[in-house]
Amino acid sequence: MQKFIAVSVIVFLAFFIGMENNHVAAYGWGFKKNSDHQPPDIGEYQELLDKYGAYYADLSGDKVIYLTFDNGYEAGYTGEILDVLKKEEVPATFFVTGHYVDSEPELIKRMVDEGHIIGNHSYHHPDFSTISKDSIKEELETLEEAVAEVSDQKELKYLRPPRGIFNEQTLKWTSELGYIHVFWSLAFVDWETSKQKGWEYAFEQVMDQIHPGAIALLHTVSSDNAEALEHLIKELKKQGYTFKSLDDLVIKDHLPPSIYGF
Structure with missing residues (x-):
């Protein structure tokens, strides 16, 4: 009887979460890579991004690049990456998790002190499409509070969903919470630390996919990237x-080109 009750509770909770998300299908961010140095075609995703003010690239055609890094844990290369960014006077956004903030507060502080942006990658890195709006809110606010405790950045406004998983409901909810979703138009498998192939490989992967307006996703655990x-x-x-x-x-x-000066 106890086993039956436990199973019933699990089924009910799963049903409740599904109702919370209105059974909206979840998507994993992805696109067909190309080497023609143009932004990849994201198909029907574009309409969703436009609807909720999300980004995957700068589509103006300007020769601009936006470097972003996902940081879930430290492998000893972030300091080297920050050194290069400082030397070359290049800004970046670091999307971090709670584990990273808790374990590497000095690196978070350094990122902010050197003019980089901290983005929200959630505190526990859950699949947003399976949890409620309140749970998403708690994930984002807890991470924001953790960053504020160790750095001068008190608010986070850019969000990269864990694992790149999203749907219209999560885009809507996070937009209502004041966040801007930032996906990417350039990436490669760089996070497998046991399968690094040398810096030339990373160099070629980026150069093959580079295009005007690229939002590049890299991982700081990669020695190749560093x-x-x-x-x-x-x-x-x-x-x-x-x-x-x-x-x-x-x-x-959000400004006319003539005002922005690009």
């Missing part, structure tokens, strides 16, 4: 690219 970053930045500058922050992208998107 070694390739300075080479990438210098080469892209030679090709006429500039590096901007996500704040620049949002400002640009």
